[in-house]
Each structure stands twice: as C-alpha cells, then as structure tokens.
Amino acid sequence: MKWIKKGKIFDPAKHQSSNEYFEFAQSPQALVFNDFVRIYFSSRKKSENGKYLSHIRFIDIDKDFKEIINISKDTVIELGKLGCFDEHGIFPMNVLRYKNKVLAYTGGWNRRVSVPIDTSIGLAISYNDGLTFKKNGDGPILTSSLHEPFLVGDPFVNIFQNTFHMWYIYGIKWKNFNIGDTLERIYKIGHATSQDGVIWQKEGRQIISDKFTDESQALPTVIFFNNRYHMFFCYRQSSDFRKNRDRSYRIGYAFSDHIVDWVRDDSKVGIDVTEGSWDSDMLCYPHAFHCDNKIYLLYNGNEFGKCGFGLAQLEDTE
Amino acid sequence: MFKWKKLGRVFNPLEVENVNWINEFAQAPSVLIFDDFVRVFFSCRPTADENGQYVSYAAYVDLNRNNLFEILNVSKEPVLKLGENGTFDEFGTYPLSVIRNGEDVLGYYGGWTRCESVPFNVAIGFATSNNDGETFNKIGKGPILSYSPEEPFILSGPKIRIFNNRWYLWYIAGRRWIVADGKPEPVYKIRIASSSDGINWTKMNKDIIEDKLGEDEAQASPDVLFYNGKYHMFFCYRQAFDYRKNKDRSYRIGYAFSYDMNSWIRDNSKVGIDVSKEGWDSEMVAYPHVFELDGNIYMLYLGNQVGRFGFGLAELEGNLG
Numbered sequence: 001m002k003w004i005k006k007g008k009i010f011d012p013a014k015h016q017s018s019n020e021y022f023e024f025a026q027s028p029q030a031l032v033f034n035d036f037v038r039i040y041f042s043s044r045k046k047s048e049n050g051k052y053l054s055h056i057r058f059i060d061i062d063k064d065f066k067e068i069i070n071i072s073k074d075t076v077i078e079l080g081k082l083g084c085f086d087e088h089g090i091f092p093m094n095v096l097r098y099k100n101k102v103l104a105y106t107g108g109w110n111r112r113v114s115v116p117i118d119t120s121i122g123l124a125i126s127y128n129d130g131l132t133f134k135k136n137g138d139g140p141i142l143t144s145s146l147h148e149p150f151l152v153g154d155p156f157v158n159i160f161q162n163t164f165h166m167w168y169i170y171g172i173k174w175k176n177f178n179i180g181d182t183l184e185r186i187y188k189i190g191h192a193t194s195q196d197g198v199i200w201q202k203e204g205r206q207i208i209s210d211k212f213t214d215e216s217q218a219l220p221t222v223i224f225f226n227n228r229y230h231m232f233f234c235y236r237q238s239s240d241f242r243k244n245r246d247r248s249y250r251i252g253y254a255f256s257d258h259i260v261d262w263v264r265d266d267s268k269v270g271i272d273v274t275e276g277s278w279d280s281d282m283l284c285y286p287h288a289f290h291c292d293n294k295i296y297l298l299y300n301g302n303e304f305g306k307c308g309f310g311l312a313q314l315e316d317t318e
Numbered sequence: 319m320f321k322w323k324k325l326g327r328v329f330n331p332l333e334v335e336n337v338n339w340i341n342e343f344a345q346a347p348s349v350l351i352f353d354d355f356v357r358v359f360f361s362c363r364p365t366a367d368e369n370g371q372y373v374s375y376a377a378y379v380d381l382n383r384n385n386l387f388e389i390l391n392v393s394k395e396p397v398l399k400l401g402e403n404g405t406f407d408e409f410g411t412y413p414l415s416v417i418r419n420g421e422d423v424l425g426y427y428g429g430w431t432r433c434e435s436v437p438f439n440v441a442i443g444f445a446t447s448n449n450d451g452e453t454f455n456k457i458g459k460g461p462i463l464s465y466s467p468e469e470p471f472i473l474s475g476p477k478i479r480i481f482n483n484r485w486y487l488w489y490i491a492g493r494r495w496i497v498a499d500g501k502p503e504p505v506y507k508i509r510i511a512s513s514s515d516g517i518n519w520t521k522m523n524k525d526i527i528e529d530k531l532g533e534d535e536a537q538a539s540p541d542v543l544f545y546n547g548k549y550h551m552f553f554c555y556r557q558a559f560d561y562r563k564n565k566d567r568s569y570r571i572g573y574a575f576s577y578d579m580n581s582w583i584r585d586n587s588k589v590g591i592d593v594s595k596e597g598w599d600s601e602m603v604a605y606p607h608v609f610e611l612d613g614n615i616y617m618l619y620l621g622n623q624v625g626r627f628g629f630g631l632a633e634l635e636g637n638l639g
Contacts, residue, residue, distance in 0.1 A: 080470075081470075081494070081495075082435060082436060082494075082495040082497070082502060083433065083435060083436040083439070083471050083472075083492070083494075083502065083504070084470050084471065085465060085470065085471075087435055088434075088435070110433065110434075110435075111433065111434035111435065112404070112431060112432065112433055112434065113431075113432035113433065114403060114404065114408055114409075114431075114432060115403060115404040118404070118431075120465065123467070135467075136467050137466070137467025137468050137470070138467070138468075138470035139465045139466050139467045139468065139469055139470030140466065140470075141466070141467060143464045143465050143466075144406060144441065144460045144461055144464050145458075145460050145461065145462075145464060146444070146457065146458030146459075146461070146462055146517075147458045147459070147460060148460055149401075149404075149405050149406065149458070149459035149460030149461075150404050150406070150460070151404075171404070173402075174402075174403040174404035176403075183403055185404075
C-alpha cells in the first residue's frame with residue numbers, strides 16, 4: 001500500500017476566534033457530505049485546576065481538502081455531568097450515518113486518584129446532520145468488565161454484513177516502569193458486535209497480535225475495499241513514548257477477509273514519519289474513509305495532535 | 319405490621335483488639351449458614367490515612383448457631399484482596415453478599431475506586447471461594463456488573479439470591495450527585511438484574527422501589543426473602559444529604575413486596591423496626607440482611623454512623639405474611 005501525504009490540513013493555532021482559545025486537534029474523524037467533508041476532532045481547554053478538558057469540535061472542508069468552509073461555534077456535544085464517565089473529556093468521537101441520524105460513539109474521560117484517568121464508551125445521536133449531538137443516557141454503552149478492567153475507549157463503529165461492529169481499546173495494566181512513581185497504561189484492541197448499535201456484545205479477546213512486549217495499541221479504524229477488511233491503528237511503547245521518537249506512535253496495519261481473524265502486517269501500512277515535517281516524530285490516531293471513490297487517511301503527527309491533523313490519500317490499493 | 323424483636327448488638331468492631339485492619343465499622347452483614355455456626359460477612363476499615371480516606375475490607379465472624387451472641391471466631395485476614403492499580407476495587411470491597419454453589423461459595427461485592435470530582439465510584443465484582451468463604455479469588459480484574467446508559471455510576475450493594483433456578487442480583491445504581499455544602503453526595507436507587515449462570519447478567523433497567531422521600535431519596539441494601547407466596551424486600555433509605563449526623567434525615571429500614579419480582583409494592587408501614595430511644599441504634603437503622611435459621615426469621619442490621627459501632631440482630635415475631 002502507498003499513502004500520498006497531502007500535508008497538514010488543519011492547524012488549530014491558525015483558526016482561533018477571539019474568545020475561544022483552544023489547543024490540540026486530535027483524532028480527526030470524517031462525515032462526508034455532497035459538497036464538503038465534516039471533520040470532528042478533540043480540542044483541549046484548561047480547566048480550573050490546570051488539567052485539560054477535551055471538547056469535540058468540527059471543521060467543514062471542501063472536497064479538495066484545501067478550504068475550510070466552516071468551524072463549529074456551538075457545543076457539538078456536552079461533557080458529562082458530575083461523576084459521569086465523560087465528565088472530563090470526550091476524545092475521540094467516531095460518527096456514522098444511520099437511518100437519517102448520525103450516531104456518535106464517544107470515548108469519555110473521567111479523572112481518578114490513584115491513576116490519572118479512566119475511560120468508557122458512550123453513544124450520542126444527532127438529528128441535524130451532526131451539528132449537535134444528544135446522549136442516549138448519562139452512562140456508557142461499553143465499559144469495564146471482568147477481563148477488560150479499565151480504559152475502555154477509542155471506539156470505531158461501522159456496519160458490515162448487516163451487523164454493527166465496534167473496534168475499541170481496553171486497558172490490561174497500569175504499570176510502573178520505575179521512571180518516578182508514574183504509572184503508565186497498556187491497552188489492546190478489542191471487538192464487539194451489536195444488532196442495534198446500542199446493546200453490545202464484547203468478543204472478549206485481543207484481536208491484534210503484539211509486535212513487542214508492553215505494546216500499547218490504540219484507535220483502530222476499519223475500511224473495506226478490494227474484498228478485504230483493512231484496519232489501521234496506532235501503536236507505541238508504553239513508557240518513554242511522549243518525547244522519544246523511537247518509542248512513540250506509529251501507524252500499524254492488519255487485514256481480515258471475514259472480519260473475525262486479523263493478520264497484522266505493519267510492513268504493508270505504507271505511511272511513516274517524514275523527517276523535518278509536522279509529523280517527523282510521531283504518527284497517530286488514524287481514520288480511514290471513502291470520499292468520491294477515493295480512500296483517505298486522516299491522522300495526527302507530533303505531540304499527539306497538538307498542532308493539528310493531516311491527510312493522506314491512498315495511491316495504490318493493489 | 320411485622321414485629322421485630324431487637325435482640326441487641328452482636329458484634330462491635332471496636333472490641334476487636336490487635337487486628338489493625340479491623341479498626342472500626344462492621345458494615346453490611348450477610349450470612350452463610352453452617353451446621354454448627356453462622357458465618358457473618360461484613361466490611362470493616364483500618365484507621366483512615368493521612369487524608370482521612372478509608373479503605374474497606376471484607377471479613378467475617380462465626381457465631382454459635384445455638385447462641386448467635388457467642389462469637390466463635392473472627393477471620394484472620396481479609397477474605398478478599400483489594401484490586402491492583404487502576405482497577406475498580408482498588409480501595410474497598412464493600413459490601414459482600416455470598417451464596418453456595420455446589421462445593422463453592424460465590425461472592426458478589428461492591429468494589430470502590432477514588433475519583434477526582436466526586437469522592438468515589440463503585441462497580442460490582444465477583445469472586446469464588448473453595449474453602450467455605452475463608453478466602454475468595456477473583457476470576458478477573460474487572461467488574462461483573464458495571465455502568466450503562468441509565469446506571470451511570472455507583473453500582474453497589476449487591477445481594478445475590480437464586481429463586482426457581484434463576485439467579486437474581488439486587489443492587490443499587492447511582493442516579494445523580496448532589497452538591498451539598500460543597501460536598502458531592504450520591505442519590506441511588508434499587509435495581510435488579512437476573513442471570514442463568516450467575517456471571518452474565520441482564521439488567522431490568524428500572525427503579526423497582528418507588529420513592530417515599532421524593533426524587534432525591536437514596537435507597538440501599540435491598541435484601542429479599544421468599545415466604546408465603548411473596549417476595550419480601552427489606553432495604554434502607556435516607557435523605558440525599560445531611561444524613562450522617564442528623565437523625566431525622568438518616569437511614570431507616572423500608573419494606574416492599576412482590577409476587578413476580580417485576581412489580582413491587584412499597585409499604586413501609588409494615589416494616590416493624592425503627593430506631594431505639596437510646597443506644598447504638600438510636601440515630602439510624604440501616605443495611606438490613608434477612609435470613610431464616612432453625613425456623614426463625616432474623617434480621618441483621620447496622621446502627622449509628624452506618625455501622626461504625628457494629629451490627630445487631632432482631633428476630634421476627636410471627637411470620638412474613
């Protein structure tokens with residue numbers, strides 16, 4: 001596979017209105033319209049205690065991905081109420097058209113004491129083409145369970161073969177790597193299915209094999225073409241991954257012919273960091289989508305998307 | 319109206335000496351009956367840490383079956399380990415409800431974690447014992463019953479029963495956090511789930527006990543006995559805040575019954591037990607556990623400060639009509 005990089009298409013620093021300063025544009029996710037593409041992302045604002053809150057915003061961009069037509073001004077989706085799973089952030093938000101509605105699967109963040117955070121997956125619905133979303137309840141639709149004890153997040157949902165499929169991540173350990181007292185999370189990619197998009201059954205196993213010990217795998221996205229299901233995700237070491245480019249996120253790849261078993265083959269991914277560029281040290285949070293018979297990949301670069309997101313186009317699908 | 323005759327306090331954790339993890343509190347008692355003794359599980363706490371925060375351990379006392387006021391034995395170690403970093407039960411296992419399943423004893427418990435914006439969250443865990451409840455092993459690091467759209471937080475107070483070959487779990491689910499005097503206090507309601515195997519649960523997804531104190535009533539400890547063709551539930555309820563020291567807003571025991579487990583009729587007027595004029599249960603009565611033993615029906619329950627000073631026993635005079 002070969003992805004042609006189109007460059008960074010959105011930089012939050014260049015699109016600030018006077019009273020709405022925010023940082024980061026993480027985990028871009030596309031909703032395709034006739035004349036434009038709406039791209040949701042998570043931005044960060046500092047809360048009173050100096051910690052970040054992630055809020056969902058979107059841009060509408062023309063189909064050449066050059067001109068930003070519109071930036072969301074109103075709240076796309078509210079953060080959760082006191083004590084709820086998504087009180088301290090929504091990141092990411094994956095969207096899917098379904099019966100005149102847009103479904104949003106959210107990664108909701110809430111802060112803990114012994115570890116920084118926990119996450120669960122929520123569902124929200126839009127009846128206005130994705131301008132605003134209303135949650136289907138205060139709680140999550142997918143959360144911790146016997147063998148997936150915490151950090152259930154990063155949902156990606158699509159309907160294949162008349163079934164809703166969700167790929168997501170779940171934590172297996174908060175590990176002390178003896179770098180200070182910090183605990184670092186380790187998570188893996190899982191899979192769940194549903195008939196209605198609301199009630200889900202976890203498959204209950206790690207579906208992407210590990211590349212190395214203590215690998216963390218994140219943000220799966222699945223796209224069907226050439227009679228095959230293709231998954232892109234990101235992976236990294238679980239310690240010293242924030243500033244050490246050799247241990248930070250890269251994009252991985254796996255494929256499946258029947259959506260059940262996946263063969264990991266990162267050598268086929270066809271995209272890597274670019275020296276001297278905005279994505280020189282890290283590639284993360286991929287989102288693959290079809291648009292006008294082309295296949296695109298949105299992704300973040302250095303510093304987990306602090307400086308925006310970019311786009312690549314698939315050149316060769318053979 | 320039922321008539322419960324109070325028999326007195328059975329166990330006071332302050333009288334346990336030289337066991338640092340049983341310092342105070344003996345909460346949410348529930349029993350496992352043996353030929354010669356009755357094992358009463360409860361949750362206790364060591365001294366609070368420098369920030370005033372407690373952890374909670376599950377323990378038991380064995381009572382002489384022929385004299386429930388004679389303590390034969392106290393557990394030597396917590397029956398359940400706390401969870402590892404970041405897990406749902408890292409800071410407490412409270413309460414624990416047990417049931418026999420063949421040679422094993424199965425335990426369902428509330429696992430406690432600590433949060434930033436609210437003091438805690440709870441989800442329901444599962445563990446098994448092959449030594450009559452002396453120790454339990456978890457089969458996974460996560461909860462067996464956790465949050466869902468209409469049950470967003472605080473799934474706690476599990477009570478496990480089997481009726482007609484079906485497993486039932488009564489529990490509470492948080493509805494909202496109310497901030498009173500700058501401190502978040504949870505409102506929770508009694509819920510029910512059922513299962514064919516005790517592991518995979520289906521929530522009924524509704525509040526089964528109507529409110530008596532308005533929508534901010536907190537309900538807890540739903541414990542059910544089947545008797546004379548009816549399911550009888552004893553539970554406790556309180557005002558949403560200012561309930562710890564204000565006697566008029568603190569826990570009382572309530573009653574409801576059902577013929578089908580689905581619809582419940584609340585009738586607190588029948589409950590037949592209230593606070594005493596003085597003594598260890600003069601301010602509140604809470605966390606009832608009802609059980610049948612040798613032809614009698616008993617209730618274990620907590621008194622003042624939600625069991626800080628232990629639990630007591632009452633005996634039903636007559637039967638559950």
